[in-house]
Amino acid sequence: xxxxxxxxxxxxxxxxxxxxxxxxxxxxxxxxxxxxxxxxxxxxxxxxxxxxxxxxxxxxxxxxxxxxxxxxxxxxxxxxxxxxxxxxxxxxxxxxxxxxxxxxxxxxxxxxxxxxxxxxxxxxxxxxxxxxxxxxxxxxxxxxxxxxxxxxxxxxxxxxxxxxxxxxxxxxxxxxxxxxxxxxxxxxxxxxxxxxxxxxxxxxxxxxxxxxxxxxxxxxxxxxxxxxxxxxxxxxxxxxxxxxxxxxxxxxxxxxxxxxxxxxxxxxxxxxxxxxxxxxxxxxxxxxxxxxxxxxxxxxxxxxxxxxxxxxxxxxxxxxxxxxxxxxxxxxxxxxxxxxxxxxxxxxxxxxxxxxxxxxxxxxxxxxxxxxxxxxxxxxxxxxxxxxxxxxxxxxxxxxxxxxxxxxxxxxxxxxxxxxxxxxxxxxxxxxxxxxxxxxxxxxxxxxxxxxxxxxxxxxxxxxxxxxxxxxxxxxxxxxxxxxxxxxxxxxxxxx
Amino acid sequence: xxxxxxxxxxxxxxxxxxxxxxxxxxxxxxxxxxxxxxxxxxxxxxxxxxxxxxxxxxxxxxxxxxxxxxxxxxxxxxxxxxxxxxxxxxxxxxxxxxxxxxxxxxxxxxxxxxxxxxxxxxxxxxxxxxxxxxxxxxxxxxxxxxxxxxxxxxxxxxxxxxxxxxxxxxxxxxxxxxxxxxxxxxxxxxxxxxxxxxxxxxxxxxxxxxxxxxxxxxxxxxxxxxxxxxxxxxxxxxxxxxxxxxxxxxxxxxxxxxxxxxxxxxxxxxxxxxxxxxxxxxxxxxxxxxxxxxxxxxxxxxxxxxxxxxxxxxxxxxxxxxxxxxxxxxxxxx
Numbered sequence: 001x002x003x004x005x006x007x008x009x010x011x012x013x014x015x016x017x018x019x020x021x022x023x024x025x026x027x028x029x030x031x032x033x034x035x036x037x038x039x040x041x042x043x044x045x046x047x048x049x050x051x052x053x054x055x056x057x058x059x060x061x062x063x064x065x066x067x068x069x070x071x072x073x074x075x076x077x078x079x080x081x082x083x084x085x086x087x088x089x090x091x092x093x094x095x096x097x098x099x100x101x102x103x104x105x106x107x108x109x110x111x112x113x114x115x116x117x118x119x120x121x122x123x124x125x126x127x128x129x130x131x132x133x134x135x136x137x138x139x140x141x142x143x144x145x146x147x148x149x150x151x152x153x154x155x156x157x158x159x160x161x162x163x164x165x166x167x168x169x170x171x172x173x174x175x176x177x178x179x180x181x182x183x184x185x186x187x188x189x190x191x192x193x194x195x196x197x198x199x200x201x202x203x204x205x206x207x208x209x210x211x212x213x214x215x216x217x218x219x220x221x222x223x224x225x226x227x228x229x230x231x232x233x234x235x236x237x238x239x240x241x242x243x244x245x246x247x248x249x250x251x252x253x254x255x256x257x258x259x260x261x262x263x264x265x266x267x268x269x270x271x272x273x274x275x276x277x278x279x280x281x282x283x284x285x286x287x288x289x290x291x292x293x294x295x296x297x298x299x300x301x302x303x304x305x306x307x308x309x310x311x312x313x314x315x316x317x318x319x320x321x322x323x324x325x326x327x328x329x330x331x332x333x334x335x336x337x338x339x340x341x342x343x344x345x346x347x348x349x350x351x352x353x354x355x356x357x358x359x360x361x362x363x364x365x366x367x368x369x370x371x372x373x374x375x376x377x378x379x380x381x382x383x384x385x386x387x388x389x390x391x392x393x394x395x396x397x398x399x400x401x402x403x404x405x406x407x408x409x410x411x412x413x414x415x416x417x418x419x420x421x422x423x424x425x426x427x428x429x430x431x432x433x434x435x436x437x438x439x440x441x442x443x444x445x446x447x448x449x450x451x452x453x454x455x456x457x458x459x460x461x462x463x464x465x466x467x468x469x470x471x472x473x474x475x476x477x478x479x480x481x482x483x484x485x486x487x488x489x490x491x492x493x494x495x496x
Numbered sequence: 497x498x499x500x501x502x503x504x505x506x507x508x509x510x511x512x513x514x515x516x517x518x519x520x521x522x523x524x525x526x527x528x529x530x531x532x533x534x535x536x537x538x539x540x541x542x543x544x545x546x547x548x549x550x551x552x553x554x555x556x557x558x559x560x561x562x563x564x565x566x567x568x569x570x571x572x573x574x575x576x577x578x579x580x581x582x583x584x585x586x587x588x589x590x591x592x593x594x595x596x597x598x599x600x601x602x603x604x605x606x607x608x609x610x611x612x613x614x615x616x617x618x619x620x621x622x623x624x625x626x627x628x629x630x631x632x633x634x635x636x637x638x639x640x641x642x643x644x645x646x647x648x649x650x651x652x653x654x655x656x657x658x659x660x661x662x663x664x665x666x667x668x669x670x671x672x673x674x675x676x677x678x679x680x681x682x683x684x685x686x687x688x689x690x691x692x693x694x695x696x697x698x699x700x701x702x703x704x705x706x707x708x709x710x711x712x713x714x715x716x717x718x719x720x721x722x723x724x725x726x727x728x729x730x731x732x733x734x735x736x737x738x739x740x741x742x743x744x745x746x747x748x749x750x751x752x753x754x755x756x757x758x759x760x761x762x763x764x765x766x767x768x769x770x771x772x773x774x775x776x777x778x779x780x781x782x783x784x785x786x787x788x789x790x791x792x793x794x795x796x797x798x799x800x801x802x803x804x805x806x807x808x809x810x811x812x813x814x815x816x817x818x819x820x821x822x823x824x825x826x827x828x829x830x
Contacts, residue, residue, distance in 0.1 A: 151750055151751060151754055152703050152706070152751070152754065152755070153754035153755065153757070153758065154754075172750055173697065173699045173700060173746065173748070173750075174697040174699075174700060176700065176750075178750045178754065179750075179754045179757070180750075
């Protein structure tokens with residue numbers, strides 16, 4: 001029967017994918033699937049992919065809940081013919097072993113219960129005093145220690161029990177008499193020295209799909225602890241015995257808190273807790289890594305954008321079908337400035353600096369699930385209309401979670417614009433392996449001191465560049481920013 | 497009994513064996529001194545003075561200076577051994593084994609086996625090992641583990657002048673290739689050495705201290721540090737057995753396990769790299785065959801798994817010392 005039961009496992013959708021979550025089941029339990037039909041949506045770092053069936057049958061069981069991350073290769077569902085009994089499905093699931101070896105083993109794993117464990121020290125330990133011994137007459141007597149080649153402990157035992165070592169033959173290297181030789185000789189002659197150590201069977205280990213050490217698993221079971229609450233510190237993310245013990249320690253109220261009168265406890269503030277989504281996790285990991293390892297410095301500059309806005313109006317009135325936004329113009333301006341400052345158009349992995357021939361500008365897009373940064377490739381070679389069209393497509397695909405990995409991975413520079421939220425200015429965290437990111441604030445009318453010390457009004461925008469000081473120095477960043485500002489002050493260049 | 501240095505003990509063993517058996521000869525870089533140059537012959541007797549006086553007594557046919565090519569003269573020594581001689585080659589530093597490892601690993605170690613016992617390779621390779629001389633990463637290693645890993649090679653590391661002489665005589669008379677490791681820090685160490693020839697069998701350990709609380713296993717110079725630690729601990733009421741293994745191949749497992757049975761506590765001290773090394777090997781022996789005896793986790797005292805630093809302060813921290821041994825012993829009692 002088993003050969004008509006098929007395991008559906010978490011697919012590996014990219015080289016770096018190690019785990020994923022089912023976002024949604026596309027088939028109800030009991031529903032028929034055929035090869036090529038959708039079974040589920042799988043979410044990995046930043047993308048949602050569709051999982052197609054490779055086999056036909058009914059979706060009999062889903063093993064993971066939606067939104068829960070599991071490793072690549074882990075069992076997520078079972079497909080089988082409708083006439084396969086439920087019991088067979090259950091036993092298939094309980095016996096299933098994934099490719100990565102993370103498997104649920106049956107509760108009574110054969111072999112494990114046979115492992116003997118020595119419970120007590122040998123009762124004949126010399127430290128405890130006289131070993132109980134019965135030495136046959138034939139072995140008793142004195143001997144010349146210089147004339148007999150025996151180990152230190154063979155001599156020692158012989159002395160204590162009055163054994164004549166010359167009467168015993170050695171089996172050791174170069175004919176040496178070992179302590180075991182003495183013990184064996186006594187036994188062969190019908191005597192005894194010490195009882196064998198007591199042996200008790202080890203309790204059988206219980207199994208489960210959680211990444212833990214066997215001891216931690218047993219301990220958690222004894223204390224009724226849900227292992228998913230325990231913070232793992234072991235190798236490959238395993239929960240160790242120590243982790244469980246720490247959890248127990250923390251869970252137990254200390255004497256002081258236990259003694260506190262209940263009336264004094266404050267009204268608890270209800271809270272909701274959830275684990276990070278894959279997207280959030282990637283953002284958290286990458287940005288904390290960036291902030292920790294890259295020494296950031298920031299350069300701010302005020303740009304007057306009246307001419308830029310004028311140009312944009314002209315383009316709009318020119319009847320272009322594609323709407324060109326200020327942001328599109330900033331992408332083009334940054335790309336042109338980077339073309340003139342290749343020392344900023346780089347990636348850095350901590351070891352080597354990669355200088356790029358073209359500017360691939362990543363644009364930060366805020367989604368409900370978190371930030372994504374789709375990339376306009378070779379923006380220095382593309383016109384405003386092309387950039388605008390491409391960026392609109394990328395943002396649309398990002399919104400519905402259909403970006404391909406190569407549409408958001410890489411890039412040589414990032415642009416982040418929070419102007420639409422009324423933010424005056426801010427600084428951003430570099431998006432590794434890039435070495436610089438530009439943060440754009442809102443456009444606003446400001447009074448400023450113009451020629452002849454006269455008060456003037458213009459539309460300003462504050463731009464802040466964050467640079468990785470390991471590879472970009474202040475003057476390099478400033479030079480780039482100057483060029484960028486210059487382009488915006490003479491926006492006709494954007495059309496070249 | 498006469499007090500002799502480690503250097504004199506080895507020199508005496510070479511003199512006696514070369515006089516006893518004319519198939520014994522020595523070969524190596526600068527062991528006679530002056531060959532091919534204007535310098536004085538036998539001025540030093542090798543870089544450490546170990547071969548001093550051999551040239552005058554046995555002549556340049558049996559005391560052979562070679563070009564600086566470990567590959568060529570170790571290869572020549574392997575060939576000579578396979579054809580009936582008993583060469584004692586001097587590899588100036590064990591670190592240079594890299595230059596002649598094929599000759600040792602694939603030829604010397606395997607000929608007897610591959611030819612079904614029709615050939616034997618009665619070769620001795622003497623070499624300096626050990627740190628503490630500020631001689632930097634390529635002249636300070638203790639590579640006994642490297643040789644021990646190869647079946648067919650015997651590996652000896654004496655801890656005192658008396659053992660050095662007895663073990664070297666045994667190694668020369670042994671029909672298999674023997675790697676003989678001399679710690680460069682110990683050439684001036686003195687001890688009782690009998691004048692007459694004697695041998696100490698390979699693979700037989702010596703208890704240099706006897707106590708029932710903790711077993712300390714060591715080799716070469718580490719035995720002396722362990723003895724010192726044991727003596728200091730004895731004043732605090734902690735009695736240690738120090739097992740001087742003398743050889744890593746063959747290994748005297750019996751002497752380790754018998755002592756462990758008595759003490760239930762094991763510390764292993766080694767100057768070699770820790771990974772897949774002597775300390776790990778003996779710890780595995782205890783886990784495999786002495787598990788029932790153990791009352792506490794086995795402790796190892798080794799350098800960290802890094803290259804030997806040149807900076808004297810770092811080198812001092814790197815090499816195991818008496819304090820670290822004492823701490824390890826106490827850790828087994830904690």
